[in-house]
Each structure stands twice: as C-alpha cells, then as structure tokens.
Amino acid sequence: MPVRSVLNGPGQLAIEADAVRLFAHPAVQAAVEAKRAAFEAHPLxxxxxxxxxxxxxxxxMAFSAVVSVVAMDVGRATAFWTLNLPHARDGTRVPGTRHGVDNPDNVYRVIAVDDVSDFRIDGQVNDRPGADVSFTLFDAYPGSGVDSRSQGVLILDQLDRDDEGRFSFTVGPDETGGRVNHLQTRPGAARLIFARDSLQDWAAETPVSLTVTRTAGPGATARSExxxxxxAVAAIDASIDYWLRLMPQWFGTPFNAIAKGRAKNFSYTQQATSEARFELAVDEALVVTIDPCGARYLGVQLxxxxxxxxxxxxxTSSLNQHQAHRSADGTITYVVxxxxxxxxxxxxxxxxxxxxxxxxxxxxxxxxxxxERSVRGSRVVKLDVLASALPTDMRWVTPAERRRQLSQRAADLARRLD
Structure with a gap:
C-alpha cells in the first residue's frame, strides 16, 4: 500500500486533527459527560x-459524532476513513469511532455531498480490491439520530475500469439518463457517499484509492468555532440517544439464538444479515455452523x-470466510x-x-x-464435551499456532495505518 495515500492522506490527517481539537473543547467534553448517566441507567x-x-x-460514540460534524463539509472534498480503532498520529491519540457492530473487515469512508453541487469521485484499484466494494448515497450520516436511507448504490464491479484499474463516477442533481456511473441527488436527500471496502484477505486486499472533486456548486461557507x-454538542446528544434506543431493538432476540440470514439490511444491496446476542459461562461454548451460500464475502463479528x-x-473477535477453516462440505463452524x-x-x-x-x-x-441454508445450526455446550459437538475435520491449533495467528492478524491490520 502506498504510504499515506489510500487511508492516510493529508485530508484524513487534517480532519482527524480538527476532530481531536473540537472533542477536547470544554463544552464538548461537558456534553460527553452529560450522557454518562444515560448509559448507567440503561438496561444494558x-x-x-x-x-x-x-x-x-x-x-x-461521542467522538464519532464529532467526526461527523467535521467531516461533513463539502468544502473539504475528502474521503474520510472512520468507524475504526483508537490510534496515534505523530504522538497524538485519536479516539476510536466504533459503533453499530462495526465490521473489522470493512474499511468505511465517508464523502460529504449536498443536493446542489456536482462531484466527481476518482478511484484507483490497488493490486487486489476487497471482495465487495460499494458506494452508497445516504440522506443522513449513519447513527446521527435518524435512520440513514439509501438513495442509490454503485458496486465497484459495475464501474468501468481502464487497464491500470482507474475508475470514476459522478454525484449530482442531474438525472442518471442511463449512466451506470452516476448517482443522482434529490432535494433534502443527499448527505454523504458511504464507501465500503470489505477485505477478506487482510494481507493481500487493499482499499481502493479515492479522490473527490467538487466540480460545480455554490461557494462553501466556513463555520465558526x-x-x-x-x-458537536447537538450531534453527541442525538447520536448517543439513537444508539441507546436502537441496540436493544436491533438485538432483541434471546441469548444464543442464531436466526437465519435475511436478505435485507441497512440500505445496502446484495447483502443479507443475521443478528444475535451471546451469553456464556466460563465453562460454556456457543457452536454455530454457517453456509457461505455463494456470497463473495461472508464474515461474523462480535x-x-x-x-x-x-x-x-x-x-480473534471476527472471522471471515478467508480467515476461517472450512469443513469439507463448504460450511464454517465457529466457537464462541x-x-x-x-x-x-x-x-x-x-x-x-x-x-x-x-x-x-x-x-x-x-x-x-x-x-434456510444460511445458518445450519447452533447450540451451547460445555467445554469439556466441545470436541463431540464439532465436525470431525475441524482444525485445531496449539498455543504456539494461536500466537502466530494473532501476530499475523495484527501485522495484516497494521497495513491500514502504514
């Protein structure tokens, strides 16, 4: 991956720095602390x-809300990487932005748009792209207090690429007119492009490079401090209230009950999901068998x-179909x-x-x-009889092999911050 070009360019670093400064403002920190009581009183x-x-x-959750305020500025014209772990930039700690059962396999980027400007997004496939790469036009920032509704989706495979892997698409109020590389914005229903690279082989798959140009539109007005x-104060309040309300509704099924996958989800096309909750004693294990069902990408995340x-x-709190061992019949059995x-x-x-x-x-x-095929079965068993509940061709590892697995996982993940 080119150094500081895919996920760590100047626009990324500038937005992170501005968000960290805004997050440290006394009024913003007071807003964060004011939401602690809502967490503590919550059933969870x-x-x-x-x-x-x-x-x-x-x-x-609070820092993610602050990031949404800073990043959603059409004048900055940047694909901003968010929904990630805490990390350091030149000695400065950048808080994490995880929420909504974020997927470690996904590189999530947001591009601010509006309903009166024209934008061109230029991309470059670097070596091997992720198994699934999509660009969704949303009417609201995910988790901003209201549900985000898709206004249109483009999949990387739909877009023409030249011999060097370059592609582009446009975003604006003009009608699509049969173009496959255009997303039409509508009055009051354009807030951002949500780019999602789903990486299964962390060591070999690389997010696509993205650059953004606002080609037409009124002059952007700078906001005062x-x-x-x-x-930021308003965003923190709305976002935290949203997630505290949504999570018990979204994950309201009984513990350890794994529902069949359903072909519908958070405004994305060609996707199915199955949500669940786990609850285990120290001597218990949850055993689940899932079927890829021909999907290009399959992953499970805790x-x-x-x-x-x-x-x-x-x-190893997440596994995808590249990382996991498959049984002879193509299914994946995992253990929590x-x-x-x-x-x-x-x-x-x-x-x-x-x-x-x-x-x-x-x-x-x-x-x-x-x-029906998506989730083949699930049950809770005692650890001392776990072997009898697993496929006969299950792959077992020694402590040394586990250490190597974790070391490789950390090294592969570090490519995103190189």
Missing part, C-alpha cells in the same frame, strides 16, 4: 459486560452489548468461548460474558439468497 448496563464497556462506548461546538467491536487486532478452546475458528469475546454478534453475507449470487 445492568450486566457486568455492559457496565465494563460504558467508558469505551461513551467516548467512541462557536458553530462547530454547537453542532461486539460488546452496546455495539462496539472488540480490539480486533489483539483478539471465554477461554481459548484450541479451535482455529475461535471467536474471542475478549473476556465479555455477554455481547452482540452479526453475520454478513455480501455480494449475493444472482440466483438469490438461500435463507
């Missing part, structure tokens, strides 16, 4: 896992009760357990006895999605 906080993860989620602070992913660089069961397909909840989990099938086959 009554279990140990929910209480233990309040500080992380309070900070990251007072306006930014006021917008998150805490509030919806923030675990530190997926340090834990608080301690390492010695199974290659271990989903590590990072010590949390309760949490959420999300299965994602993307790039579905033309013949449709086979709901």
């Amino acid at each position: 906080a009554q279990a140990p896992a929910g209480r233990a993860t309040i500080p992380l989620n309070l900070e990251e 007072g306006q930014l602070v006021a917008e 998150a805490d009760p509030w919806g923030a992913s675990m530190d997926y660089g340090a834990h 357990a608080l301690s390492d069961p010695g199974v290659h397909n271990w989903l590590d909840p990072a010590g949390l006895e309760q949490g959420t989990m999300l299965h994602r099938w993307q790039g579905l086959p033309d013949g449709g999605f086979d709901t």
Whole structure:
C-alpha cells in the first residue's frame, strides 16, 4: 500500500486533527459527560459486560459524532476513513469511532455531498480490491439520530475500469439518463457517499484509492468555532440517544439464538444479515455452523452489548470466510468461548460474558439468497464435551499456532495505518 495515500492522506490527517481539537473543547467534553448517566441507567448496563464497556462506548460514540460534524463539509472534498480503532498520529491519540457492530473487515469512508453541487469521485484499484466494494448515497450520516436511507448504490464491479484499474463516477442533481456511473441527488436527500471496502484477505486486499472533486456548486461557507461546538454538542446528544434506543431493538432476540440470514439490511444491496446476542459461562461454548451460500464475502463479528467491536487486532473477535477453516462440505463452524478452546475458528469475546454478534453475507449470487441454508445450526455446550459437538475435520491449533495467528492478524491490520 502506498504510504499515506489510500487511508492516510493529508485530508484524513487534517480532519482527524480538527476532530481531536473540537472533542477536547470544554463544552464538548461537558456534553460527553452529560450522557454518562444515560448509559448507567440503561438496561444494558445492568450486566457486568455492559457496565465494563460504558467508558469505551461513551467516548467512541461521542467522538464519532464529532467526526461527523467535521467531516461533513463539502468544502473539504475528502474521503474520510472512520468507524475504526483508537490510534496515534505523530504522538497524538485519536479516539476510536466504533459503533453499530462495526465490521473489522470493512474499511468505511465517508464523502460529504449536498443536493446542489456536482462531484466527481476518482478511484484507483490497488493490486487486489476487497471482495465487495460499494458506494452508497445516504440522506443522513449513519447513527446521527435518524435512520440513514439509501438513495442509490454503485458496486465497484459495475464501474468501468481502464487497464491500470482507474475508475470514476459522478454525484449530482442531474438525472442518471442511463449512466451506470452516476448517482443522482434529490432535494433534502443527499448527505454523504458511504464507501465500503470489505477485505477478506487482510494481507493481500487493499482499499481502493479515492479522490473527490467538487466540480460545480455554490461557494462553501466556513463555520465558526462557536458553530462547530454547537453542532458537536447537538450531534453527541442525538447520536448517543439513537444508539441507546436502537441496540436493544436491533438485538432483541434471546441469548444464543442464531436466526437465519435475511436478505435485507441497512440500505445496502446484495447483502443479507443475521443478528444475535451471546451469553456464556466460563465453562460454556456457543457452536454455530454457517453456509457461505455463494456470497463473495461472508464474515461474523462480535461486539460488546452496546455495539462496539472488540480490539480486533489483539483478539480473534471476527472471522471471515478467508480467515476461517472450512469443513469439507463448504460450511464454517465457529466457537464462541471465554477461554481459548484450541479451535482455529475461535471467536474471542475478549473476556465479555455477554455481547452482540452479526453475520454478513455480501455480494449475493444472482440466483438469490438461500435463507434456510444460511445458518445450519447452533447450540451451547460445555467445554469439556466441545470436541463431540464439532465436525470431525475441524482444525485445531496449539498455543504456539494461536500466537502466530494473532501476530499475523495484527501485522495484516497494521497495513491500514502504514
């Protein structure tokens, strides 16, 4: 990956720096602290896992809201990488922005647009792109307080590319007119392009490079510090209220009950999902068998009760169909357990006895999605009889092999920040 060109260019660093400064403003920090009571009084906080993860989620939901204020500026014309882990920039800590059961396989970028300007997004495929790459026009920033509704989607495979992997598409109020590389904006229904690169082989797949040009539109008006602070305070309040209301509704099924995948989700095309919650004792394991169903991308991710992913660089808290061991029949059986069961397909909840989990099938086959086949079975068993509940061709690992797996995972993830 070219240094500081795909995810770490000047626009990315400038928005991060401005967001960190705005987040530190006393009025903004007071707004963050004012939401602590809402977390502490919430039903999810009554279990140990929910209480233990309040500080992380309070900070990251709030910082994500501040990022949305800074990044949603059409004058900056930047594809901004968000929904990621905390990291450092030249010695400055940048808080994480995880929420909504963010997917460690996904590189999420947002591009500010409006309904009166014209934009051109130029892209470059670098070596091998992700298994599923999409660009969705939304009418609201995800998690900003209202549901984001898709106004149109482009898939990388639909876009013409030259011999060097370059492509482009336009966004604006003009009608599509049969063009496959144009997203039409409509009055009051254009807020951002949400770019999503789903990477299955972290060591070899690279997000596409994106540059943004506003080709026509009124002059962008700079906001004052007072306006930014006021917008940040309002965004924090709305966003946290949204997620605290949504998570119990979205993940309201009984613990350890894995529903069949359904071909509908958060405004994306060609995607199916299955949501679930887990709750395990120290001597228990949740065993689940899923079927790729011909999807180009399949992954399962764990998150805490509030919806923030675990530190997926340090834990195998997510697995996709490239990382997981497949059985001879093509299915994937994985194990969720608080301690390492010695199974290659271990989903590590990072010590949390309760949490959420999300299965994602993307790039579905033309013949449709086979709901009945998607989840083959699930059950909770005692660890001392786990072997009898697993396929006979399950891959087992030694402690040394687990250490190598984790070391490789961390190294592959680090490519995104190089």
